[in-house]
Amino acid sequence: MGLPKMIYLGLFVLFLAIMAEAASTPPGIAKNPARASCNKKEYKMCYNLEHVCPKFCPDSCEVDCASCKPICSSSSSTEHHSPSGSAASSAASSSSAASSAASSAASSAAAAAAAAAAAASSSASSGSSSSSSSPSSSSSAGGAPKNSLTSYYPTPTTPSPKPSTPPTPTAPTPSPSTPTSPSKPTPSTSSPPSSNAGYRKRAKCNNKKYGQCYNQEHVCPANCPTSCQVDCVTCKPVCNCDYPGAVCQDPRFIGRDGITFYFHGKKDKHFCLVTDPNLHINAHFIGKRNANMGRDFTWVQSIGVLFDNHRLFLGAKKTSVWDDANDRLSLAFNGEPIYLEEAVGSQWSSTSTPLVTITRTSKTNDLIVEVQGKLKVTAKVVPITDEDSRVHNYGITDEDRFAHLDLGFKFSSLTGKVDGVLGKTYANDYVSRVNTRVSMPVMGGEREYASSSIFATDCLASRFVGAQDETSLPAMELASMNCASGMNGRGVICKR
Numbered sequence: 001m002g003l004p005k006m007i008y009l010g011l012f013v014l015f016l017a018i019m020a021e022a023a024s025t026p027p028g029i030a031k032n033p034a035r036a037s038c039n040k041k042e043y044k045m046c047y048n049l050e051h052v053c054p055k056f057c058p059d060s061c062e063v064d065c066a067s068c069k070p071i072c073s074s075s076s077s078t079e080h081h082s083p084s085g086s087a088a089s090s091a092a093s094s095s096s097a098a099s100s101a102a103s104s105a106a107s108s109a110a111a112a113a114a115a116a117a118a119a120a121s122s123s124a125s126s127g128s129s130s131s132s133s134s135p136s137s138s139s140s141a142g143g144a145p146k147n148s149l150t151s152y153y154p155t156p157t158t159p160s161p162k163p164s165t166p167p168t169p170t171a172p173t174p175s176p177s178t179p180t181s182p183s184k185p186t187p188s189t190s191s192p193p194s195s196n197a198g199y200r201k202r203a204k205c206n207n208k209k210y211g212q213c214y215n216q217e218h219v220c221p222a223n224c225p226t227s228c229q230v231d232c233v234t235c236k237p238v239c240n241c242d243y244p245g246a247v248c249q250d251p252r253f254i255g256r257d258g259i260t261f262y263f264h265g266k267k268d269k270h271f272c273l274v275t276d277p278n279l280h281i282n283a284h285f286i287g288k289r290n291a292n293m294g295r296d297f298t299w300v301q302s303i304g305v306l307f308d309n310h311r312l313f314l315g316a317k318k319t320s321v322w323d324d325a326n327d328r329l330s331l332a333f334n335g336e337p338i339y340l341e342e343a344v345g346s347q348w349s350s351t352s353t354p355l356v357t358i359t360r361t362s363k364t365n366d367l368i369v370e371v372q373g374k375l376k377v378t379a380k381v382v383p384i385t386d387e388d389s390r391v392h393n394y395g396i397t398d399e400d401r402f403a404h405l406d407l408g409f410k411f412s413s414l415t416g417k418v419d420g421v422l423g424k425t426y427a428n429d430y431v432s433r434v435n436t437r438v439s440m441p442v443m444g445g446e447r448e449y450a451s452s453s454i455f456a457t458d459c460l461a462s463r464f465v466g467a468q469d470e471t472s473l474p475a476m477e478l479a480s481m482n483c484a485s486g487m488n489g490r491g492v493i494c495k496r
Helices: 002-023 077-103 109-142 386-392 473-479
Strands: 035-037 050-052 061-064 069-072 202-204 217-219 228-231 236-239 246-248 252-254 260-262 269-276 279-289 296-307 310-316 329-333 347-349 356-360 366-371 375-382 404-411 482-485 492-495
Touching (some): 050 069, 279 404, 310 366, 310 375
Parallel strands (some): 202 228, 296 404
Antiparallel strands (some): 061 069, 202 217, 228 236, 246 252, 246 404, 252 260, 296 310, 310 329, 347 356, 366 375, 375 404, 482 492
């Protein structure tokens, strides 16, 4: 029974010796590769990712978390073999103990059993010490500081951001400027405003009888941004040239019935617009011949108004380069020029009867004429703009802008027999003869309404007799006078 125990004991001791020998030998990375991983959580891309140690590492390796690559540990051979040496010595002592136990087995089984027990306890203690020393060495190697490692890959250092200090602003040193001699101001020669002006004027109802609309301000419609009036009845702004009684553009008329028609006339000629027993209005036409057409382009440059024994002249001065700031209105009453201050609301009144008042509605080129009990005229001087010339092929240049009048008439005391290009639309028996189905209905009658001068009453359709019962020699002399804008558009010249 003692011999089998001894055999088992010897095999156990041999197994312990083999284990001790294996502990003293490197792990053999080529045959059984070791592995390592990054244990720092701040490196999220590499944390806990397992790597195989390089083959040239003698024992073990670790992972550089910054570069996420395995590197060999720097443990020396002495560090690896010192614990295994102690294990070998303990294994040698255990083997000697086993041989002595075998030799004494023949004499005493009890002594051999005791010796075997002692050897087993000695081998167990030595094995436990060797197994415990090995992980301690590896743990000491793993916990060693990085400067004790021989790294095959450079360990990048994380740069600490330096606080950026803003640059100190340097005050600019002003360089002394050399004064230049002032140049003489050149007068601005602005081109005429285009028909699609970027601003709009405003208008008010000035009739106190319409309390709800009186003095209310309205913006002029987009199609007439610079000239409109308020219809107090409807309390809406209406373009001056879209109102019954309007005479505008190439002359375009709107009769009392609201029908639009054109009367071209001829350039440098006079035509009767309205003729009634005590009111007569002539117009002087200016124009330009178009070689491709059989007629002139014409516009109303001035009007002469006769009533009772008085004469009122209203005209536009000849203009080359247009400037809204320059007043181009020409006025005269009974042969005497009228001068109005260039301010909105400035007014002139006659000392005769019926009372005549002229009021500026703009600083320049825009006014209202009222003859008490007879008529009201709105007048505005306008040029032919580049846009107008281009659209209608007028061929206008800065040599002459063909400044003309846009007019609006309101009559108070016409008779049923009134005549004239515009006046006949106010007659009792008037029936329009224009063809309203065409784009430009034309009113004929050039021969019937032609006059010899701005104040002549010799047209074939004339109805004017004036205040015959009060006619005197001065009045007869005044009737033979002819007024027009002269001196290159400056002032009014009246001749007999």
